[in-house]
Amino acid sequence: MKARAFSYFRAATIDQALDARARAGDDARFIAGGQSLVPALSLRLQAPRLLIDITHISELRGVRREGGYLRIGALTRHCEMLSEPLIAEFAPLLHAAAPFVAHPAIRNRGTFGGSVAHADPASEFPAMTLALGAEIEIIGPSGGRRVKADDFFVDLFETALQPGELITAVFVPLFKADQRFAFDELARRRGDYALVGCGMLATSTGERIDDIRISFFSVGNTPTRVKGTEATLIGSSLGAERIAAAQAALEGDLAPPDSDEVPPAMRLHLARVLLGRMLGRLGERA
């Protein structure tokens, strides 16, 4: 349970971090909260020569409004999702998801940028960036860019991040008065990774749903938006029949992986149950 020997560099600026990464080559890793990386190093699943600590880079901190977005710095800790008033007001879906992410002490260290970069398909926040229509701000040796969450999660632990690139922030469209959200997950014990989880964000006129984004996690190789299911809900209110139709449509959107512990049929069933509950709650809040 000991990591292989490595060197450690604490970067003070983004430029220093990118420079160190470029000069050390692919054998270097950025470390943020370390709550995924340190166990991976201890178990020797990874054995880089250099760790570049990015947690002292002030440019990666802070939560603020920028145009129609909330800009959430990559180093925002999971616990700040619970305590930061701007997040509660303008990104309430993240605020609602945060208590389900790991345990309190892990939330004190783990960072939003780290969670999104790690792209664990069982993680809450990556899936929520999809439901929110968020954009990931990236900087690398060849400059900066913004990638839509819809284009960011490529495969198992694989994202649009190129080697040597850093996530600097996530831009979340500001929550509006005509929007409603829901978050829930089913886990064997609180704090465990979910068997199935889901977040959704709907825009409505009265009871009519004008637009809805629904994203599941723990259902496959990546967080998964269920576009076919979303389509069955647009243009009408959330009555029992409509909810049943959405539950039926889920089968076309999800293909849960083979697993002895949670067979695909069971996971699909749990996803349907969760979807039904959450849409019911969303309807009550109209």
Added chain:
Amino acid sequence: MSGFDESLLDDADETVRVRFVVNGRKVACEVAPRETLVDCLRNALELTGTHAGCEMGACGACLVQLDGQAVHACLMFTVQADGARIDTIEGLTESGVIADLQAEFHRRNALQCGFCTPGMLVNAHELLSRVTQPSREEIRDALSGNYCRCTGYEAIVDAIDAVAKARSESGGAT
């Protein structure tokens, strides 16, 4: 504030000097970058109240306070803590801030072998400083990352619940 020096790459496992404040005292240590904080506390500083169980973030036996917040000492390298303030179970005991929790754990048999106890206390201390009157549900939730193989948790929840009530009756002071 210097930039990256490539010769660093040849120095993997060479010790580096780390300075921090542990339990109110300034400490300097020579550590290899791969040494976790829990190993440094236990081996170099002989603060063996912080326990090493799973060493992968699952059991909660290694909780300490870093700049006032509970964190897993097995999930960080000592070098990351350079410049930080660390309070271990020994420091929290010495200062008396958890004396009532400790007495209540003792009174209610909320420990048997005691392996989990330091982590439980660090966690309970943080919970009670954030929420003055947590429900039993909230207490269980806060302890979700702390394993106890002996007690069955009930007495631990009872003890924390009793201290929360006693503290709020005496005006919330610790």
